[in-house]
Amino acid sequence: MTVPEPIEWDEEVEGRYERLELMPWWDSARVRASKFLVVGAGAIGNEVLKNLALLGAGTIYIVDNDDVERTNLARSVLFRESDEGENKAVAAAQALRALNPDVQVIPLPKSLQEVVGVGLVRICNAVIGCVDNVPARLHLDKLAWLAGVDHLDGAISALGFQIQPFDHSLPQSHRYADLLPEGVVAGGVSCRDIQIRAHQGGHIATTPLSASLCGAFLVQEALKRLHQNGEGRPRPLRGHALVGQGFSNDYVLERFPPASKEAQPPSRTLVLDSDWGSTSLGEMVDLVQDSLGSKYAILDIGVETKIEATCPACQTVHPILSPDWFLGDLAGVCCDQEGFDPSWGLAVAEGGHIHKGLPALDLSPKAWSLPPMHEYLGMAPDCDEVLILSFKEDRTAFEKRFGGP
Numbered sequence: 001m002t003v004p005e006p007i008e009w010d011e012e013v014e015g016r017y018e019r020l021e022l023m024p025w026w027d028s029a030r031v032r033a034s035k036f037l038v039v040g041a042g043a044i045g046n047e048v049l050k051n052l053a054l055l056g057a058g059t060i061y062i063v064d065n066d067d068v069e070r071t072n073l074a075r076s077v078l079f080r081e082s083d084e085g086e087n088k089a090v091a092a093a094q095a096l097r098a099l100n101p102d103v104q105v106i107p108l109p110k111s112l113q114e115v116v117g118v119g120l121v122r123i124c125n126a127v128i129g130c131v132d133n134v135p136a137r138l139h140l141d142k143l144a145w146l147a148g149v150d151h152l153d154g155a156i157s158a159l160g161f162q163i164q165p166f167d168h169s170l171p172q173s174h175r176y177a178d179l180l181p182e183g184v185v186a187g188g189v190s191c192r193d194i195q196i197r198a199h200q201g202g203h204i205a206t207t208p209l210s211a212s213l214c215g216a217f218l219v220q221e222a223l224k225r226l227h228q229n230g231e232g233r234p235r236p237l238r239g240h241a242l243v244g245q246g247f248s249n250d251y252v253l254e255r256f257p258p259a260s261k262e263a264q265p266p267s268r269t270l271v272l273d274s275d276w277g278s279t280s281l282g283e284m285v286d287l288v289q290d291s292l293g294s295k296y297a298i299l300d301i302g303v304e305t306k307i308e309a310t311c312p313a314c315q316t317v318h319p320i321l322s323p324d325w326f327l328g329d330l331a332g333v334c335c336d337q338e339g340f341d342p343s344w345g346l347a348v349a350e351g352g353h354i355h356k357g358l359p360a361l362d363l364s365p366k367a368w369s370l371p372p373m374h375e376y377l378g379m380a381p382d383c384d385e386v387l388i389l390s391f392k393e394d395r396t397a398f399e400k401r402f403g404g405p
Protein backbone atom coordinates (compact mmCIF):
# COMPACT_ATOMS: atom_id res chain seq x y z
CA MET A 1 0.00 0.00 0.00
CA THR A 2 1.37 3.37 -0.93
CA VAL A 3 0.90 6.37 1.23
CA PRO A 4 -0.01 9.40 -0.86
CA GLU A 5 2.45 12.23 -0.80
CA PRO A 6 1.19 15.14 1.30
CA ILE A 7 -0.12 17.90 -0.92
CA GLU A 8 2.32 20.81 -1.20
CA TRP A 9 0.42 23.97 -0.44
CA ASP A 10 1.57 27.19 -2.02
CA GLU A 11 3.81 28.85 0.56
CA GLU A 12 2.40 32.24 -0.23
CA VAL A 13 -0.50 33.15 2.05
CA GLU A 14 -3.29 34.87 0.18
CA GLY A 15 -3.74 38.42 1.33
CA ARG A 16 -7.15 39.63 2.34
CA TYR A 17 -7.40 41.96 -0.65
CA GLU A 18 -5.59 39.79 -3.21
CA ARG A 19 -8.58 39.31 -5.49
CA LEU A 20 -9.22 43.04 -5.46
CA GLU A 21 -5.59 43.76 -6.26
CA LEU A 22 -5.90 41.62 -9.41
CA MET A 23 -7.88 44.48 -10.96
CA PRO A 24 -5.22 46.44 -12.86
CA TRP A 25 -6.63 49.82 -11.87
CA TRP A 26 -7.03 48.97 -8.16
CA ASP A 27 -4.87 51.09 -5.88
CA SER A 28 -4.67 49.59 -2.38
CA ALA A 29 -2.90 52.58 -0.89
CA ARG A 30 -5.62 54.88 -2.19
CA VAL A 31 -8.38 52.71 -0.74
CA ARG A 32 -6.58 52.40 2.61
CA ALA A 33 -6.25 56.19 2.82
CA SER A 34 -9.88 56.85 1.82
CA LYS A 35 -12.52 58.44 4.05
CA PHE A 36 -16.24 58.14 3.49
CA LEU A 37 -19.18 59.74 5.23
CA VAL A 38 -22.25 57.52 5.21
CA VAL A 39 -25.45 59.26 6.31
CA GLY A 40 -28.19 56.86 7.35
CA ALA A 41 -27.57 53.32 8.61
CA GLY A 42 -30.89 51.84 7.53
CA ALA A 43 -31.47 49.31 4.75
CA ILE A 44 -29.35 51.07 2.10
CA GLY A 45 -26.79 52.30 4.65
CA ASN A 46 -26.19 48.75 5.90
CA GLU A 47 -25.35 47.59 2.38
CA VAL A 48 -23.13 50.58 1.67
CA LEU A 49 -21.26 50.13 4.95
CA LYS A 50 -20.85 46.39 4.43
CA ASN A 51 -19.37 46.96 0.96
CA LEU A 52 -17.02 49.74 2.09
CA ALA A 53 -15.73 47.55 4.93
CA LEU A 54 -15.23 44.50 2.69
CA LEU A 55 -13.23 46.63 0.24
CA GLY A 56 -11.02 47.90 3.08
CA ALA A 57 -11.94 51.59 3.01
CA GLY A 58 -9.72 53.51 5.42
CA THR A 59 -12.16 55.48 7.55
CA ILE A 60 -15.94 55.37 7.61
CA TYR A 61 -18.02 57.95 9.47
CA ILE A 62 -21.57 56.72 10.11
CA VAL A 63 -24.33 59.18 10.94
CA ASP A 64 -27.68 58.04 12.33
CA ASN A 65 -29.66 59.08 15.38
CA ASP A 66 -32.28 56.31 15.16
CA ASP A 67 -32.35 53.10 17.13
CA VAL A 68 -32.54 49.59 15.67
CA GLU A 69 -36.13 48.32 15.57
CA ARG A 70 -37.47 44.88 14.88
CA THR A 71 -38.66 45.87 11.38
CA ASN A 72 -35.08 46.79 10.43
CA LEU A 73 -33.92 43.20 10.87
CA ALA A 74 -35.45 41.96 7.61
CA ARG A 75 -33.43 44.45 5.55
CA SER A 76 -30.22 45.15 7.47
CA VAL A 77 -27.34 42.71 7.15
CA LEU A 78 -25.35 44.31 10.00
CA PHE A 79 -28.03 44.13 12.72
CA ARG A 80 -28.91 41.24 15.04
CA GLU A 81 -31.89 40.78 17.35
CA SER A 82 -29.61 41.71 20.25
CA ASP A 83 -29.10 45.16 18.66
CA GLU A 84 -32.76 46.15 19.13
CA GLY A 85 -32.87 49.48 20.98
CA GLU A 86 -29.21 50.24 20.22
CA ASN A 87 -28.35 53.29 18.11
CA LYS A 88 -28.04 52.28 14.43
CA ALA A 89 -24.69 53.99 13.85
CA VAL A 90 -23.21 52.37 16.97
CA ALA A 91 -24.60 48.91 16.16
CA ALA A 92 -23.41 49.14 12.54
CA ALA A 93 -19.95 50.25 13.69
CA GLN A 94 -19.63 47.20 15.96
CA ALA A 95 -20.57 44.88 13.11
CA LEU A 96 -18.14 46.54 10.71
CA ARG A 97 -15.23 46.22 13.15
CA ALA A 98 -15.93 42.49 13.33
CA LEU A 99 -16.29 42.28 9.54
CA ASN A 100 -12.97 44.00 8.86
CA PRO A 101 -10.75 45.18 11.72
CA ASP A 102 -8.57 47.12 9.22
CA VAL A 103 -11.27 49.72 8.83
CA GLN A 104 -11.48 52.69 11.18
CA VAL A 105 -15.18 53.18 11.94
CA ILE A 106 -16.46 56.31 13.66
CA PRO A 107 -20.14 56.22 14.64
CA LEU A 108 -21.83 59.61 15.01
CA PRO A 109 -25.11 58.80 16.82
CA LYS A 110 -26.66 62.22 16.19
CA SER A 111 -28.78 63.88 13.57
CA LEU A 112 -27.10 64.98 10.34
CA GLN A 113 -27.75 68.62 11.19
CA GLU A 114 -26.23 68.34 14.66
CA VAL A 115 -23.04 66.51 13.83
CA VAL A 116 -22.02 67.01 10.20
CA GLY A 117 -20.43 70.31 9.30
CA VAL A 118 -18.90 71.32 5.97
CA GLY A 119 -15.44 70.74 7.46
CA LEU A 120 -16.15 67.06 8.13
CA VAL A 121 -17.45 66.58 4.57
CA ARG A 122 -14.35 68.35 3.25
CA ILE A 123 -11.95 65.72 4.68
CA CYS A 124 -13.92 62.87 3.03
CA ASN A 125 -13.50 61.46 -0.48
CA ALA A 126 -17.25 61.24 -0.95
CA VAL A 127 -20.46 61.40 1.03
CA ILE A 128 -23.00 58.66 0.52
CA GLY A 129 -26.57 59.61 1.34
CA CYS A 130 -28.72 56.69 2.49
CA VAL A 131 -31.54 58.79 3.88
CA ASP A 132 -35.29 58.54 3.40
CA ASN A 133 -36.40 62.14 3.18
CA VAL A 134 -36.00 65.21 1.00
CA PRO A 135 -34.94 67.74 3.69
CA ALA A 136 -32.00 65.53 4.71
CA ARG A 137 -31.00 65.08 1.05
CA LEU A 138 -31.15 68.84 0.46
CA HIS A 139 -29.09 69.55 3.56
CA LEU A 140 -26.47 66.91 2.79
CA ASP A 141 -26.20 68.10 -0.80
CA LYS A 142 -25.67 71.67 0.35
CA LEU A 143 -22.86 70.60 2.71
CA ALA A 144 -21.21 68.54 -0.05
CA TRP A 145 -21.56 71.38 -2.58
CA LEU A 146 -19.97 73.85 -0.17
CA ALA A 147 -17.16 71.38 0.55
CA GLY A 148 -16.64 70.53 -3.13
CA VAL A 149 -17.02 66.82 -2.38
CA ASP A 150 -19.02 64.33 -4.49
CA HIS A 151 -22.42 63.36 -3.10
CA LEU A 152 -23.88 59.98 -4.02
CA ASP A 153 -27.56 59.63 -3.19
CA GLY A 154 -29.53 56.40 -3.06
CA ALA A 155 -33.26 55.64 -2.78
CA ILE A 156 -35.24 52.40 -2.85
CA SER A 157 -38.76 51.08 -3.16
CA ALA A 158 -39.92 47.44 -3.03
CA LEU A 159 -38.18 46.20 -6.18
CA GLY A 160 -36.85 49.54 -7.34
CA PHE A 161 -33.75 51.54 -6.65
CA GLN A 162 -32.19 54.75 -7.83
CA ILE A 163 -28.76 56.30 -7.47
CA GLN A 164 -27.97 59.90 -8.24
CA PRO A 165 -24.40 61.21 -8.36
CA PHE A 166 -23.76 64.89 -7.69
CA ASP A 167 -20.20 65.67 -8.74
CA HIS A 168 -19.45 68.62 -6.55
CA SER A 169 -15.70 68.01 -6.88
CA LEU A 170 -16.11 69.25 -10.46
CA PRO A 171 -16.84 72.89 -11.26
CA GLN A 172 -20.53 73.61 -11.94
CA SER A 173 -22.12 70.39 -10.76
CA HIS A 174 -25.82 69.50 -10.63
CA ARG A 175 -27.44 70.10 -7.27
CA TYR A 176 -29.97 67.77 -5.69
CA ALA A 177 -32.49 70.62 -5.67
CA ASP A 178 -32.30 70.68 -9.49
CA LEU A 179 -34.03 67.29 -9.56
CA LEU A 180 -36.96 68.12 -7.31
CA PRO A 181 -40.37 68.33 -9.01
CA GLU A 182 -40.50 72.14 -9.01
CA GLY A 183 -37.24 72.28 -10.89
CA VAL A 184 -37.94 69.40 -13.25
CA VAL A 185 -38.61 70.33 -16.86
CA ALA A 186 -40.94 68.29 -19.07
CA GLY A 187 -39.42 64.95 -19.98
CA GLY A 188 -36.89 65.13 -17.19
CA VAL A 189 -36.41 62.79 -14.29
CA SER A 190 -39.42 60.48 -14.21
CA CYS A 191 -38.32 58.63 -11.13
CA ARG A 192 -39.37 61.41 -8.80
CA ASP A 193 -42.17 59.24 -7.45
CA ILE A 194 -39.53 57.47 -5.36
CA GLN A 195 -38.40 60.79 -3.92
CA ILE A 196 -41.93 61.94 -3.27
CA ARG A 197 -42.92 58.72 -1.57
CA ALA A 198 -39.73 58.85 0.43
CA HIS A 199 -40.74 62.33 1.57
CA GLN A 200 -43.96 60.95 3.03
CA GLY A 201 -42.22 59.52 6.04
CA GLY A 202 -40.35 56.31 5.49
CA HIS A 203 -43.23 53.83 5.71
CA ILE A 204 -42.87 52.54 2.19
CA ALA A 205 -42.38 48.97 1.08
CA THR A 206 -38.69 48.17 0.79
CA THR A 207 -36.74 44.93 0.56
CA PRO A 208 -33.18 43.81 1.25
CA LEU A 209 -33.03 43.14 -2.51
CA SER A 210 -33.45 46.73 -3.65
CA ALA A 211 -31.25 47.90 -0.75
CA SER A 212 -28.53 45.50 -1.80
CA LEU A 213 -28.58 46.64 -5.44
CA CYS A 214 -28.68 50.29 -4.43
CA GLY A 215 -25.81 49.90 -1.93
CA ALA A 216 -23.68 48.02 -4.46
CA PHE A 217 -24.09 50.69 -7.14
CA LEU A 218 -23.45 53.51 -4.67
CA VAL A 219 -20.19 51.99 -3.46
CA GLN A 220 -19.16 51.09 -7.01
CA GLU A 221 -19.51 54.77 -7.93
CA ALA A 222 -17.60 55.81 -4.81
CA LEU A 223 -14.83 53.38 -5.72
CA LYS A 224 -14.66 54.56 -9.34
CA ARG A 225 -14.41 58.16 -8.21
CA LEU A 226 -11.59 57.24 -5.85
CA HIS A 227 -9.62 55.84 -8.82
CA GLN A 228 -10.60 58.31 -11.48
CA ASN A 229 -7.16 59.63 -12.46
CA GLY A 230 -5.47 58.17 -15.54
CA GLU A 231 -6.05 55.77 -18.40
CA GLY A 232 -7.67 52.40 -17.96
CA ARG A 233 -9.73 53.44 -14.96
CA PRO A 234 -13.44 52.68 -14.62
CA ARG A 235 -15.66 55.55 -15.74
CA PRO A 236 -17.82 57.25 -13.10
CA LEU A 237 -21.52 57.78 -13.80
CA ARG A 238 -22.05 61.51 -14.23
CA GLY A 239 -25.05 63.68 -15.06
CA HIS A 240 -27.45 60.72 -14.98
CA ALA A 241 -29.47 58.83 -12.43
CA LEU A 242 -29.35 55.04 -12.57
CA VAL A 243 -32.90 53.82 -12.11
CA GLY A 244 -33.87 50.20 -11.73
CA GLN A 245 -37.45 48.92 -11.65
CA GLY A 246 -37.31 45.20 -10.96
CA PHE A 247 -41.09 44.87 -11.18
CA SER A 248 -41.08 45.75 -14.89
CA ASN A 249 -37.43 44.99 -15.69
CA ASP A 250 -36.61 48.58 -16.60
CA TYR A 251 -33.00 49.42 -15.82
CA VAL A 252 -32.08 52.75 -17.36
CA LEU A 253 -29.87 55.80 -17.11
CA GLU A 254 -31.95 58.96 -16.90
CA ARG A 255 -30.22 62.15 -17.91
CA PHE A 256 -30.46 64.94 -15.35
CA PRO A 257 -32.55 67.91 -16.47
CA PRO A 258 -30.78 71.11 -17.44
CA ALA A 259 -29.61 72.75 -14.25
CA SER A 260 -28.66 76.15 -13.05
CA LYS A 261 -25.22 74.69 -12.25
CA GLU A 262 -24.61 77.52 -9.87
CA ALA A 263 -20.90 78.25 -9.70
CA GLN A 264 -19.17 78.82 -6.40
CA PRO A 265 -18.61 82.55 -5.81
CA PRO A 266 -15.07 83.80 -5.19
CA SER A 267 -14.25 83.20 -1.56
CA ARG A 268 -11.73 84.02 1.12
CA THR A 269 -11.11 81.79 4.12
CA LEU A 270 -10.83 83.00 7.68
CA VAL A 271 -9.79 80.46 10.31
CA LEU A 272 -10.61 81.52 13.85
CA ASP A 273 -8.12 80.53 16.52
CA SER A 274 -10.70 78.84 18.79
CA ASP A 275 -13.42 76.20 18.65
CA TRP A 276 -17.15 76.31 17.93
CA GLY A 277 -18.03 76.48 21.62
CA SER A 278 -16.02 79.58 22.52
CA THR A 279 -16.95 82.33 20.07
CA SER A 280 -20.40 83.88 19.94
CA LEU A 281 -22.46 84.23 16.77
CA GLY A 282 -22.60 87.97 17.46
CA GLU A 283 -18.80 88.17 17.41
CA MET A 284 -18.81 86.23 14.16
CA VAL A 285 -21.28 88.67 12.57
CA ASP A 286 -19.04 91.57 13.68
CA LEU A 287 -16.03 89.85 12.16
CA VAL A 288 -17.83 89.31 8.86
CA GLN A 289 -18.98 92.93 8.73
CA ASP A 290 -15.44 94.17 9.42
CA SER A 291 -13.78 91.77 6.96
CA LEU A 292 -16.19 92.46 4.10
CA GLY A 293 -16.37 96.16 4.95
CA SER A 294 -20.15 96.13 4.87
CA LYS A 295 -22.62 96.88 7.64
CA TYR A 296 -25.20 94.85 5.68
CA ALA A 297 -23.15 91.66 5.93
CA ILE A 298 -24.82 88.55 7.33
CA LEU A 299 -23.57 85.22 8.59
CA ASP A 300 -25.03 82.13 6.89
CA ILE A 301 -25.06 79.22 9.34
CA GLY A 302 -26.36 76.87 6.66
CA VAL A 303 -29.60 75.79 8.26
CA GLU A 304 -32.87 77.60 8.89
CA THR A 305 -33.18 77.91 12.63
CA LYS A 306 -36.00 78.74 14.98
CA ILE A 307 -34.64 80.97 17.69
CA GLU A 308 -37.49 81.73 20.07
CA ALA A 309 -41.01 80.40 20.50
CA THR A 310 -43.80 82.27 22.28
CA CYS A 311 -46.28 80.15 24.20
CA PRO A 312 -49.78 80.81 22.78
CA ALA A 313 -51.36 80.40 26.24
CA CYS A 314 -49.19 82.63 28.47
CA GLN A 315 -47.05 84.54 25.94
CA THR A 316 -43.82 83.43 27.64
CA VAL A 317 -40.87 83.56 25.23
CA HIS A 318 -38.76 80.40 25.20
CA PRO A 319 -35.34 80.11 23.55
CA ILE A 320 -35.18 77.08 21.21
CA LEU A 321 -32.14 77.44 18.97
CA SER A 322 -33.10 74.46 16.89
CA PRO A 323 -33.54 73.78 13.25
CA ASP A 324 -37.00 73.10 11.86
CA TRP A 325 -37.04 69.40 12.36
CA PHE A 326 -36.62 69.58 16.14
CA LEU A 327 -39.81 71.52 16.77
CA GLY A 328 -41.53 68.32 17.85
CA ASP A 329 -39.36 68.47 20.96
CA LEU A 330 -41.34 71.45 22.23
CA ALA A 331 -43.92 69.16 23.86
CA GLY A 332 -44.45 70.07 27.49
CA VAL A 333 -42.31 73.20 27.28
CA CYS A 334 -45.00 75.48 28.66
CA CYS A 335 -48.58 75.40 29.96
CA ASP A 336 -48.86 71.66 29.26
CA GLN A 337 -48.82 72.35 25.52
CA GLU A 338 -48.79 69.03 23.69
CA GLY A 339 -46.20 70.22 21.23
CA PHE A 340 -45.52 72.77 18.60
CA ASP A 341 -48.34 74.01 16.42
CA PRO A 342 -48.67 77.09 14.21
CA SER A 343 -50.19 79.11 17.06
CA TRP A 344 -46.75 79.42 18.67
CA GLY A 345 -45.11 82.72 17.81
CA LEU A 346 -41.68 82.06 16.34
CA ALA A 347 -38.55 84.11 15.85
CA VAL A 348 -36.72 82.60 12.89
CA ALA A 349 -33.32 83.02 11.30
CA GLU A 350 -34.68 82.41 7.80
CA GLY A 351 -32.44 80.54 5.43
CA GLY A 352 -29.91 80.33 8.27
CA HIS A 353 -29.07 84.02 7.80
CA ILE A 354 -27.86 85.57 11.04
CA HIS A 355 -27.82 89.33 11.42
CA LYS A 356 -27.70 91.85 14.22
CA GLY A 357 -31.06 92.16 15.90
CA LEU A 358 -31.74 88.46 16.31
CA PRO A 359 -31.92 87.17 19.88
CA ALA A 360 -29.36 84.84 21.47
CA LEU A 361 -26.40 86.13 19.45
CA ASP A 362 -24.32 86.04 22.64
CA LEU A 363 -24.35 82.23 22.41
CA SER A 364 -21.83 80.10 20.53
CA PRO A 365 -22.55 77.91 17.48
CA LYS A 366 -22.28 74.92 19.82
CA ALA A 367 -25.02 76.33 22.06
CA TRP A 368 -27.11 76.85 18.91
CA SER A 369 -26.94 73.06 18.23
CA LEU A 370 -24.73 73.64 15.19
CA PRO A 371 -22.20 70.93 14.35
CA PRO A 372 -18.45 71.03 15.06
CA MET A 373 -16.15 71.28 12.01
CA HIS A 374 -18.73 73.45 10.29
CA GLU A 375 -17.97 76.35 7.98
CA TYR A 376 -19.93 79.57 8.06
CA LEU A 377 -20.41 81.91 5.15
CA GLY A 378 -20.14 85.65 5.45
CA MET A 379 -21.80 87.61 2.66
CA ALA A 380 -23.16 91.05 1.89
CA PRO A 381 -25.46 92.36 -0.86
CA ASP A 382 -22.89 95.05 -1.72
CA CYS A 383 -19.94 92.66 -1.90
CA ASP A 384 -19.07 90.00 -4.54
CA GLU A 385 -16.78 88.07 -2.26
CA VAL A 386 -17.88 85.37 0.17
CA LEU A 387 -16.04 84.85 3.43
CA ILE A 388 -15.70 81.29 4.74
CA LEU A 389 -15.27 81.12 8.51
CA SER A 390 -14.10 78.04 10.36
CA PHE A 391 -12.55 77.19 13.72
CA LYS A 392 -8.96 75.98 14.01
CA GLU A 393 -9.58 73.87 17.12
CA ASP A 394 -12.75 72.18 15.87
CA ARG A 395 -11.17 69.04 14.47
CA THR A 396 -9.44 68.37 17.80
CA ALA A 397 -12.69 68.99 19.65
CA PHE A 398 -14.55 66.71 17.22
CA GLU A 399 -12.02 63.88 17.52
CA LYS A 400 -11.94 64.18 21.30
CA ARG A 401 -15.70 63.68 21.35
CA PHE A 402 -16.22 61.09 18.63
CA GLY A 403 -12.79 59.63 17.83
CA GLY A 404 -10.68 60.15 14.73
CA PRO A 405 -8.68 58.22 12.17
Ligand SMILES: [Zn+2]
Pocket residue numbers: 311312313314315316334335
Ligand atom coordinates in the same frame (compact mmCIF):
# COMPACT_ATOMS: atom_id res chain seq x y z
ZN1 LIG B 1 -47.16 79.06 28.61
